[in-house]
Amino acid sequence: xxxxxxxxxxxxxxxxxGKTTAALGLALRAVGHDKKVIFLQWMKGRSDIGEMKAAxxxxxxxxxxxxGPSHFTWDKPGPNEHKRLAKSGLKFLENVVAKKxxxxxxxxxxxxxxxxxxxxxxxxxSLIKKASAKGEVIITGHTAPKEFIKTADLVTEMKKVKHYxxxxxxxxxxxxx
Numbered sequence: 001x002x003x004x005x006x007x008x009x010x011x012x013x014x015x016x017x018g019k020t021t022a023a024l025g026l027a028l029r030a031v032g033h034d035k036k037v038i039f040l041q042w043m044k045g046r047s048d049i050g051e052m053k054a055a056x057x058x059x060x061x062x063x064x065x066x067x068g069p070s071h072f073t074w075d076k077p078g079p080n081e082h083k084r085l086a087k088s089g090l091k092f093l094e095n096v097v098a099k100k101x102x103x104x105x106x107x108x109x110x111x112x113x114x115x116x117x118x119x120x121x122x123x124x125x126s127l128i129k130k131a132s133a134k135g136e137v138i139i140t141g142h143t144a145p146k147e148f149i150k151t152a153d154l155v156t157e158m159k160k161v162k163h164y165x166x167x168x169x170x171x172x173x174x175x176x177x
Contacts, residue, residue, distance in 0.1 A: 008153040009128060009137045011144070013111065016158035017176070019140040023106045024051055026138060031061045035103035038096055039064040042089050042113040043082060046070045049177040065092060068109075079116065086118035093127055102135045111141020111148055125151055 010026075012019040020041075027037045039051070045068040046052070055064040067089025069081040089110075096105065107128065113119050125147055131137045139148065149155055171177055 005153075007132045007134070007136045009132050009139065009151055010154040010156070011111075011148055011152035012138070012140045012156050012158060013142065013144045013148075014158035014160070015142060016160035017163065018158045020051075020108050022156070022158075023108055023138045023140055026136075027062065027104060027106055028058075030104045030136075031058050034061065036101060037062045037104045037106065038100060038102045039106040039108065040089060040093060040096070040110070041066045041068065041108040042086050042118075043068040043109040045085065046177070050174055065089075067092065067113075079118070082113075082116070083118040086113040086116075089113070090119045090123065090127070093131075097127055097131045097134070104136045104138065105131050105134075106138040106140075107131075108138075108140050110139055111143065111145065115141065115143055115145065121145075121147060 012022050023039070027039055030037050039055075039062065041064065045066045051064060052066075055062055067085045069085060090113075093107070096102070110119075110124060110128075114121050114124050128137055128139060128151060139152070141148070144155070144157070165171075
C-alpha cells in the first residue's frame with residue numbers, strides 16, 4: 001500500500017543523546033535540497049552553540065529561533081523566564097504556521113515545554129497538526145506523552161545505553177553544543 005500523504009510528523013524523544021542532533025541532520029539534508037527550514041528551540045537560549053553559528057553559514061533557507069534563557073530551569077533564577085519565553089515561542093509558532101513558507105519545521109524541546117506546563121498541550125498539538133499541512137514537522141523532547149505519540153507518524157526513542165557524561169565528561173564544544 002502506497003501513501004500519498006505529503007508531510008509527516010516525526011517525534012524524537014528519550015533520555016539519550018541525539019534528538020536535536022538528528023533534527024539538525026534532517027534540517028541540513030533538507031537545506032542541501034534547497035528546502036526551506038525553520039528551526040525553533042524551546043528551553044534553549046545560548047547564541048554560542050554550534051547550530052546558532054551554523055545558521056549564519058546555511059543561508060536564507062535555514063533560520064533558527066530560540067525561546068529559552070541561557071540557564072537551565074533548575075538554576076537560579078529558576079523556571080519563570082523559561083515559562084515566559086516558552087509562551088512567546090508558542091505565539092511565534094502560531095505566526096509561522098499562519099504566515100510563513102517552510103518545507104521542514106523543527107520544534108526542538110517543545111515536548112519538554114509542554115511537560116513542564118510552560119505551554120498548553122491542546123494548543124500545541126493543534127498547531128503541530130496544522131503545521132504538518134504545510135511541511136514536514138519534527139518534534140523533540142525527553143518524554144513521550146501519549147498525545148504526542150498519537151499525533152506523530154514516526155516515533156524514535158533515543159535511549160542511553162552508555163554515556164561519557166556519567167564518568168564526569170562535561171559537554172564539549174562542537175559535539176554536544
